[in-house]
Each structure stands twice: as C-alpha cells, then as structure tokens.
Amino acid sequence: MPKTITKLADLASERAVLAALCQYGLDAYLEIDFISSDDFTDSMNALIFECVFKSISENTQVELSSILSAANDLGVEEQVNNKEEIGFIRSLFNFPIHKSNVGSYAAKIAKLKLSRDLLQTLKACEKELGSISGEEDVMDIVAKIEEPLLEATGDIYQSSSKKTEILGEGLDDYLDFLANNVSDFIGIPSGFPAYDTAIGGGFRRKCVDLIAARPKVGKSMFGDAVALHVASKENIPVLVLDTEMSKEDHYNRILANLSGIEINRIASGRFTENEIEKEKVQTAAQKLKEIPYHYISIAGESFENILSQMRKWIYQHVGFDENGRTNDCLIVYDYLKLMGSEGINAAMQEYQVLGFQITKLHNFMVKYDVACCAFVQLNRDGITKESTDVVSGSDRLIWLCTSFSIFKLKSDEEKAEDGTQNGDRKIVPVVARHGEGLDDGDYISMTMHGRFGRIEQGLTRNEIHENNANRQQGFETQEIDEGEDLISV
Numbered sequence: 001m002p003k004t005i006t007k008l009a010d011l012a013s014e015r016a017v018l019a020a021l022c023q024y025g026l027d028a029y030l031e032i033d034f035i036s037s038d039d040f041t042d043s044m045n046a047l048i049f050e051c052v053f054k055s056i057s058e059n060t061q062v063e064l065s066s067i068l069s070a071a072n073d074l075g076v077e078e079q080v081n082n083k084e085e086i087g088f089i090r091s092l093f094n095f096p097i098h099k100s101n102v103g104s105y106a107a108k109i110a111k112l113k114l115s116r117d118l119l120q121t122l123k124a125c126e127k128e129l130g131s132i133s134g135e136e137d138v139m140d141i142v143a144k145i146e147e148p149l150l151e152a153t154g155d156i157y158q159s160s161s162k163k164t165e166i167l168g169e170g171l172d173d174y175l176d177f178l179a180n181n182v183s184d185f186i187g188i189p190s191g192f193p194a195y196d197t198a199i200g201g202g203f204r205r206k207c208v209d210l211i212a213a214r215p216k217v218g219k220s221m222f223g224d225a226v227a228l229h230v231a232s233k234e235n236i237p238v239l240v241l242d243t244e245m246s247k248e249d250h251y252n253r254i255l256a257n258l259s260g261i262e263i264n265r266i267a268s269g270r271f272t273e274n275e276i277e278k279e280k281v282q283t284a285a286q287k288l289k290e291i292p293y294h295y296i297s298i299a300g301e302s303f304e305n306i307l308s309q310m311r312k313w314i315y316q317h318v319g320f321d322e323n324g325r326t327n328d329c330l331i332v333y334d335y336l337k338l339m340g341s342e343g344i345n346a347a348m349q350e351y352q353v354l355g356f357q358i359t360k361l362h363n364f365m366v367k368y369d370v371a372c373c374a375f376v377q378l379n380r381d382g383i384t385k386e387s388t389d390v391v392s393g394s395d396r397l398i399w400l401c402t403s404f405s406i407f408k409l410k411s412d413e414e415k416a417e418d419g420t421q422n423g424d425r426k427i428v429p430v431v432a433r434h435g436e437g438l439d440d441g442d443y444i445s446m447t448m449h450g451r452f453g454r455i456e457q458g459l460t461r462n463e464i465h466e467n468n469a470n471r472q473q474g475f476e477t478q479e480i481d482e483g484e485d486l487i488s489v
Contacts, residue, residue: 008112008119011043011258015236018045019095020102021052023060028099029053032106039113044085048092058247064089098455120146123329137301143308154469188330189372191229192457195442199403200434203330207402207434211427218425218448218455219375219407220245223334224253224454226373227293230330232258237329239313241306242430243299243337250295251288253330253453258284262451292317303357307364311470314368326369333361335375354397362400378406386428404431407446414461422458423447438462 017035020028029100037053055062068090071080128144176180187202196202203209213219213327220242227238242250248267252437256263261271261282271277290306294317298306308333319327336357352374365372376397386406399403406428415424426443429435438460445458 010108011042011045013108014040014042014045015092015095016097016105017102017109018048019092019097020099020105021049021056022062022067022089022092023097024099024102028102029056031099031103032119034115035106039109041112041116042080044088047071047074047079048089050074051076051080055293057394064093070155080114085248094347118149124148135303138211139310140302143305146308147313162391169399175341179310187466188230188328189234190373191233192226192427192444192446194457194460195405195429198429198435198437198444199405199432200436203327203373204402204434205369205371206366208358208365208372208374208400209405210376210397210401210404211405211407212376213407214378214409217408218450219251220334221448221450221453222407222455223249223332223373223375224453225257227330227332228254228257231291231293237294237311237318237327238332239294239296240297240315240331240334241310242334243297244295244334245297247295247297254288254293255281255284256451257453258287260452264451270487303360307360311368314370318370329368329370331365331372333372333374335377336361337377358397358400374401378408386430392459398431401431402433403429403435403464405429410445417444417465422464423456425455427460 007194017032020032037046037049040049048067051067051070052062054074060066060068065084067290068081068086071077072437080089085342088336104434124143125253126146129141132141147404182240186200187196187204187207189202190196211219211222213222225239229242230236231238240250250262252267255261255266259266259277261277261280261284265271265277271281294313296309296313298309301309314326314329318327320326336354361372361374385406408426408428410418410424410426414426420444425446425448427446428443429437442460443463445464446457446461447456448454449456
C-alpha cells in the first residue's frame, strides 16, 4: 500500500480510527465527528475514511462490500479494490480497538493536522517576509506574520463541536437565566438611554453601529463619552481607534470630564496653581488608570494593520470565556475614511474605499463576536438632509451596519422651538434594524459642554412638543431647570 508520509503524522492513530469506524460504525463516528479525510496524512487512509463515512451516512452496515461499493460511487474503485488494499481493509475489522478509545486517537490526528497547518502558515510567512523591500512601515511588516498566525490559532478559540438539538430542550434554563438577569439593555449601554432604546438596546455583538457627523460638530467627543461610560460605568474593556486626535488631547478631555475642571486649565497646567483643582485632576487621573479604557492612534496606518491591532487587543486585553466566546468589549472607531490597504488602489472612488472598509470591519465583528461603534463623515447634503444617502458609499454602509444615526447641529428654527435648555445638537437614528427608531421628524436633543469634555442627553423633540402643548392647555408641568433631566456621561 503506497504511503504519503509527512512530518507530524501518526499512522498508528489513523489506523486505529479507521478500525473503530469499521467495527462500531455510527457509534464510533459520533465520537470523532470533528475530523475529516483532510486530517489524514496517508492518502489511502483518507480514501478509506471517505468510503467508510459514505457507508455510515447511508445507514449501511460497514462491511468490506459496502466499502467497495462506496469506492465505486466515489470514483476511487481502482485505488481501493486491489489485493493489497483489500487485505489492509480486512485487517481493520480485526484490529484491537475499543470504542471508548477512538476519541483520543482522533484528537491526536486533529492536533497533528493543526501543527501541520501552523507549519505551513509559517512557511507562507517566510515567503511574505522574503518579499520585504525595506520601504514598508514596521507595523505592516509585523502584520504579515501576526495576522495569518492569529487567524490560524483563533480558530481554536472560535471552533466548537456543533450538534443539532431539539430547540425546546434547555428552554427552562434559558428562561431562568433571563429571570435572574433582568436588564434594560440587550447590548452594551452607550450612556445615552434614549439612543440605546432607539437602536434596539445598546451596542450588540457582531454588529457595527454607525454614527455620521460633519467636521467640528463633536463626533470625537461623542465617541469619548461613549467609551468613558462603557469603561467607567459598565467596567467593560473599550478600544478607541483614533485617526486625528493625539493621546494628550484625549487625556485633557477625559480628565476634564471626570474632574469638572476646564480643558484649557488642564492643558495649560494652570490647574496646578489651585490645590482644590489639582486634587480633583489627580483623582480623575487615578480613576482613568483604573478603568479598562484603551487607546490607539491609527493615523496613517493601513487598514490591515488596524485590523491586526484590534485582533491583538482582543487576545491581550479582552480574552475568551470557557466556551471560546470573546468576553464583553466595545471598539470605538473614529473614524472610517480614505486610507491605504492591500485591497485598495489609487483608481478606487471614495465610496468604494468606504465600502471595502465597512465590509472588512463587519466581517471582523462577526468573526470575533464583538460590538463596534464607528463614525463616518457626512457629506454637505447632511447639513439639511437626514437620510441614508448623506455619506459616501452609503449603500454598502447601510447594508452592513446594524444602525445608522446622524449627529448634527440643530437648525435655528429647531433651537428656537426646543429652547436653549435642550441643547443645540441632536442625534437622529435613521436606520435601526433591532430597534424601533424614532417617529419621522423626531430626534434626541444633545447638549455639548466642550469646556468640560461632556455631552448630555436631553428630551426628544416629541417630548418637548408634548410638554409645550400641556403648558398651553393649562396643565401643571414641572419646569426643567438647565441641566435637570439631562443624563451626564
């Protein structure tokens, strides 16, 4: 019998698995259903495995005749139906193997297959590194090795033996879990309850929630507010990917938010002149050190390197539970824009680049089972329009995002109608696949306190109009003082 022997092989284990399948049929296969013919290093062993599996899948008794019949159906009769191979197959029915041991032999085969795959990956990495010219960015060079290795090993965490089950089984346990874990949110709360409700319960796993805004409106401060709430109030790891601001800018903004001291006094160092302010900033600094708020500047980075950084963060700072599921976390991406990538060329239009990025980003979130809040820039139409066509590449973006919201300044008319106590900004959930969104024309009022790095949620437009109507009809309503009923992050 010809052999195709490679490194990292165990022909004895392969023979033991085949023998168990021949002798115990389906009972044995149910113990080793995590391997396939591709896991065998001997080409003939792989063919025999396929023939035996075909017999089992057709509910046929595993015998020499059924194996040869399956070989004929598979078109491999010439390779299997000869004196040497028939003798080998006959020996399998007499090979000493107990059904309880077949799982350990199969596990060994699977681990050797993984080792061979990793070795092949390393060889591919060696080839990639051999093409380095020296002009590349250091992190892009590292990504050529890091990404394929993490992809290969990540499958270990993500894979599991999945079997069909009656859906109703375990339902009582699920209902008990829900009863003991009552929550207002299905996903991760943003710190803005009205927004969370509109999009369907916060940021969900496997989802990308998009927020679009014009420059200088406060989208970065909004992202920081979300990240700070999730890290400090929910104690959930957050990764902020920033394309524009420096680490020091984030320091100033977050310290101002936590301390109540103006950003300019912190950035200039003048807070040190006042002992009370100094103590407040130091307390805020200690708080920032203790929360799982992570930051990476991605300005000028390729999209492949950004994905690599996200992947590394998950492995190093988030981790997985006992079932291989990624622990709770949130990625805040500020923001999607034109950048280099191996899949992007100079001839591509902006909408094509953004479509490429959202596809890659969405696939990453699905694969690693994490949540993402990402920002994009509105085009000029977004100043007046509140629809899905106010962003380049909108079709692709809307198709792959879970929710799409617009964060913008109110019009002069809206500010006059709402009153100054309800802020000069608004967020409008335009698309909400998991939530009810808002009524047409409705929005959530937002107040930005830029000096203190804070954004607060106010009333919705419908709530404001309802309050005004009640007042006009003579009903008593509680006057809302500035800052009252606002939810601070």
